[in-house]
Each structure stands twice: as C-alpha cells, then as structure tokens.
Amino acid sequence: MSRERYSRQIALPGFGEKAQEQLMDSAVGILGVGGLGSPAAYYLAAAGVGHLILADYQRPDVTNLNRQILHWVEDIDQRSKPASAAWKLKRFNPEITIEVREEEVSSCNIGKVFEGVDVILDCLDSFAPRFILNEHSLSEGVPFVHAAVEGLHGQITDIEPGLTPCLRCLVPDMPPKKESFPILGAAAGVFGSLQAAEAVKLITGAGEPLLSKLLVGDLQYNSWETIDISRSRHCPACGRKK
Numbered sequence: 347m348s349r350e351r352y353s354r355q356i357a358l359p360g361f362g363e364k365a366q367e368q369l370m371d372s373a374v375g376i377l378g379v380g381g382l383g384s385p386a387a388y389y390l391a392a393a394g395v396g397h398l399i400l401a402d403y404q405r406p407d408v409t410n411l412n413r414q415i416l417h418w419v420e421d422i423d424q425r426s427k428p429a430s431a432a433w434k435l436k437r438f439n440p441e442i443t444i445e446v447r448e449e450e451v452s453s454c455n456i457g458k459v460f461e462g463v464d465v466i467l468d469c470l471d472s473f474a475p476r477f478i479l480n481e482h483s484l485s486e487g488v489p490f491v492h493a494a495v496e497g498l499h500g501q502i503t504d505i506e507p508g509l510t511p512c513l514r515c516l517v518p519d520m521p522p523k524k525e526s527f528p529i530l531g532a533a534a535g536v537f538g539s540l541q542a543a544e545a546v547k548l549i550t551g552a553g554e555p556l557l558s559k560l561l562v563g564d565l566q567y568n569s570w571e572t573i574d575i576s577r578s579r580h581c582p583a584c585g586r587k588k
C-alpha cells in the first residue's frame with residue numbers, strides 16, 4: 347500500500363492506518379455503474395478499497411453522459427458500463443483490483459455476482475433489481491447502501507440485515523418502472539458520493555453510518571432531513587423474521 351497516496355485520509359480523526367488497512371482488505375460490490383455508481387466507484391477507488399466488483403449489463407448511450415461520469419464519448423455503444431468504468435479506474439488507482447460483471451442480476455445469479463463482498467451499493471434506477479438485492483442481503487446477511495435519485499432530489503440509507511429496516515419495510519410494494527425520468531448529474535453525484543462515504547464508514551467503523559436513518563435531500567430547495575426509520579411488522583420481506 348502506498349501510504350502517501352492515502353495520507354490525507356489516514357490523518358482523519360478516528361481513521362488512521364488501521365482503517366486504511368481495513369479498506370485495502372475489503373471488497374465492495376457496485377450494482378449499477380451509472381449516475382450513482384460512477385461517483386461511488388470513483389471515490390471508493392480513490393479511498394483505496396482493495397477490491398471493487400462492478401455489475402451492470404448495459405452499454406453507455408449518449409443520454410447517460412450528463413451524469414454517468416465514468417463513461418466518455420468513445421465508450422458509447424462500444425463496451426459495457428463495467429468495462430468502461432474499470433478501464434479508467436485501473437489507471438486511476440493501479441493498487442486495487444476491479445472485477446467486471448456484465449450480466450443482469452437475478453435472484454439466481456446475484457450470490458455468484460457478489461460472492462464474498464463486505465458491502466453492496468444499490469446504484470440502481472428501478473425497484474425490481476433493488477428487491478432482488480434486498481432479498482439477497484437478508485438471506486446472506488450482507489449490508490447494502492440504498493440510494494435513489496430523481497430530478498434534483500434523492501434519498502439514502504444503510505441496510506444492515508437484522509438490525510435496521512430492510513428496503514421493503516420502506517417500500518413494501520413494487521413501484522411502477524419509469525423508463526426515463528429527468529435528472530441533474532450533480533444530484534446523482536451528491537448521492538453517489540454519499541454512498542461511497544457510507545461504505546467507508548461501514549467498513550472502518552469511523553463516523554456514524556446511516557443505520558435506521560433515511561437521509562433525504564433536495565438540491566432544488568436546499569432542504570436536507572434525516573428521518574428515523576424502523577422495521578415494519580408487516581414487511582413482506584423481513585417481517586416474518588422479527
């Protein structure tokens with residue numbers, strides 16, 4: 347590990363060399379390498395997370411470029427989003443390993459896609475794969491950082507199975523899928539960056555992660571609120587496990 351590279355975060359109160367080693371020994375799965383996944387993966391690579399697994403089955407298109415900052419004009423329709431992101435991240439930080447998973451996650455393959463990871467980031471834009479991730483998290487005991495963004499607003503929370511509400515305590519029924527919705531790149535950048543920070547906090551124990559707390563933010567009106575949330579007895583996913 348190049349200490350110098352990480353010296354400015356090692357100097358953080360409550361962080362130190364131990365936290366840096368924890369990051370280097372950790373594996374983070376990123377589900378969706380788009381508007382949230384780009385800044386999240388970039389900052390986790392910057393922080394020196396030793397192992398990143400990037401999962402997405404899509405290729406970049408021109409309408410992605412206002413927010414999906416790991417994809418460039420030369421990547422459009424040329425390679426998958428994970429391959430496009432991995433090419434840049436490997437050059438940005440050659441000290442870490444990056445694995446590419448170019449497949450759509452299903453309840454059958456998600457265990458294989460994210461085998462051995464310490465935490466998963468939900469960088470998705472629809473709820474069907476989020477529900478698959480939630481089931482995987484509950485059955486395998488893997489924490490994940492949920493975020494969702496639309497327009498200029500978004501939300502984020504950390505889901506630790508058995509400890510916090512699961513995603514379906516918050517969203518019991520599948521919302522209708524939106525094919526395309528407006529979004530400002532900077533809004534995705536804010537929430538993707540928050541996801542990277544939450545992953546660092548969960549791995550190292552530094553700071554206070556958003557456990558049983560939902561942070562909602564709106565850049566249009568500069569309003570931010572942290573809401574206490576609790577498990578639902580009627581949750582279709584974790585209610586029976588109470």
Ligand SMILES: [Zn+2]
Pocket residue numbers: 511512513514515516577578581582583584585
């Ligand atoms: Zn639940």
